[in-house]
Amino acid sequence: MERFIHGESEVVSTxxxxxxxxxxxRRIVFLETEKFDGMRRRRLTSQEVKQIAGRAxxxxxFDVGTVAFASDAKE
Numbered sequence: 256m257e258r259f260i261h262g263e264s265e266v267v268s269t270x271x272x273x274x275x276x277x278x279x280x281r282r283i284v285f286l287e288t289e290k291f292d293g294m295r296r297r298r299l300t301s302q303e304v305k306q307i308a309g310r311a312x313x314x315x316x317f318d319v320g321t322v323a324f325a326s327d328a329k330e
Contacts, residue, residue: 282321283311
């Protein structure tokens with residue numbers, strides 16, 4: 256996260272970005288619709304998707320944010 260914040264990396268690869276971190280994120284790309292929750296692998300809930308997606312285009316950082324899903328995301 257530190258490297259991303261300081262412009263040393265262009266990518267953050269974690270759902271922790273949806274846990275209230277105010278990062279300069281312009282775009283969110285979901286490569287999967289599942290996650291390991293510490294016990295098992297399960298589908299993301301709609302609330303989790305909204306929370307993570309809401310980090311794209313943070314007010315005061317970017318005017319517009321983009322959210323996408325990989326074309327082969329599981330249904």
